[in-house]
Amino acid sequence: MINVTFLTADGEKIKTQGLAGSVMGLAVEHDVPGIGGDCGGVCSCATCHVHVAKKDLARVGEASEIEKDMLELTDDVSEASRLCCQITLSEDIDGLEVKVVRE
Amino acid sequence: MQPSKCSNNHQEPLRCDSDSVAPSQAREITTEKCPFSNFDENKVGQFKDSFSLLRQNQGFLDIDDQNDPVKMVLGLKEVRKAAHNWNLFQSEAKPGRIVVPSEVSIRDIRQIPFELDPPSHKYFRSLLEPWFKRPSTLEYQDKLGAIVEHVVSQTINDGTAHKNKQNSYDAVTDIALTIQSRALSVLLNVPMDEAKTWISWGTHVFRSNDNPLDAEKADVLYDYLDAQIQKAKGAPRDDIYGLLLNAKVEGRALSDEEIKGILVLTFAGGRDTVINSLTNTLAYFSDNPDALNFINQHPEHLNSAVEELFRYFSPLTHMGRVATAEGEVAKQHIPDDSRISLCWASANRDETVFDTPNNLVLTRKTNPHVAFGFGIHNCLGATHARALMRIWVKELAHRVAKVDVIEATENIEQWGGVKRKVGFQTLLVRLTGRV
Ligand code: HEM
């Protein structure tokens, strides 16, 4: 099991676990507020915007060019921004913490 | 005769780009066959990129429209940037002006939230968004599922048909219009019987086929909505009329005109777009029966397949904006108070972003398309449209072995010198069930 913790805009902490898919998929499964996942994860809607915890930035890795182009025009973008449908669940990211940007 | 260079069976559309019309040679696309091609030159499920040369050469297309010209923006990044910049490129212009062809001379009523900008846009979006997110619930999707199942059962040839059942159906009216109207009754939470009235209006609520600016056509809808709003004032209701009549925006109730401006959009914005999505999908499957099997056997690709269908069809070609000051877009000077448009259809074939943009790739994983727009005005009906298309594609894949097109009349738009196929006027089909 891979653990991911979401910190919502309201300050609520939601702990989740999953085996496969994306971080967005996990959030939708657990009704995490602020993660819409409207496009189902094809990087078209930007409703899955998160800020990755500093400690996790390196292991989560960089966004692709396409994702960066999307983020560039998204509100509240920062160095830590990712569209979490583009983060695949794997052992490498076990214990990941992300902050949900939208309410 | 096939030169070796061209032996890729036209899998590399970038090189020849005969789909497009160059600015210097603005001409109609001929039906003349490529001397080196040996494929069906006009497949019914093929939707060419009409903008590719213009997009690559200059990035925009000038359109003349009732003495209020429009600079159409063609590249994905430029389209997104301009959509993002709502301050400079506004929607809250004179009602009807951001629509092309302009509806300024035929209506005064403002469509909401479509023709508003922040801050009022935000108040209305916040009011409407929870309602328009309902399609993500299972209960809602079950209702859509029943509607789709019923129409497929009525039109499929699977050996269970009773005697006087027709053999073929017009996908536009018999199938898509019926599904779209019944599904809209679920979105508005009104009795499904209302759909009968909407179906009787035909496929175009605002635009008659011969005259795109026929105001009388719109009157039918306005009169209907006036009557419904008055009726809804009588009793508490759990439908969209009830929601809007009880709602407060900035501490005040909505006017009847505002309510109408919201409702009108659910009919206008969600009609042709959904009908074309459903119909074009049948045309695609008629050319590609293997795709039905593929999706049936790989339901995990349903979502990417549907997103790709939206990208490929781009049911809403473009939408306008009005400049609030001098500006620049696609390296072009934009005068104050002039019009631009954001061409979602062209952006969705941008070869600098999408690999093989003119191929419909059901498993396309990263697909940053703008079929539902981009930025604050992104489509409010997208959750509904996506849910409906996922159910539609899944049901077809599950039950249909092949789709035969018997007769097709394409629906071709004309934008400046460019023609674009957006769907069909009629598409006579026969659906053969799986055994
Ligand atoms: C890599 C090589 C080529 C490819 C992939 C290719 C591909 C295509 C395609 C996809 C079409 C559209 C057919 C349709 O409308 O259904 C087309 C049309 C056409 N091609 Fe080619 N072609 C190639 C080479 C050539 C060459 C070398 C010539 C001329 C010497 C040529 C002349 C034409 C003409 C005249 C048309 C007709 C239609 C129009 O004006 O739109 N093609 N080609």
Ligand code: HEM
């Ligand atoms: C496949 C179907 C559909 C497509 C491709 C589509 C496409 C679009 C696009 C591109 C926009 C952005 C317009 C702009 O930026 O000015 C938009 C906005 C909108 N659409 Fe859709 N649409 C579809 C279905 C629907 C449905 C079913 C409804 C409602 C019943 C709807 C209601 C709206 C509304 C209200 C807006 C304006 C949102 C705003 O301004 O905040 N659409 N749509």
Ligand code: FES
């Ligand atoms: S879910 Fe749509 S961009 Fe991530």
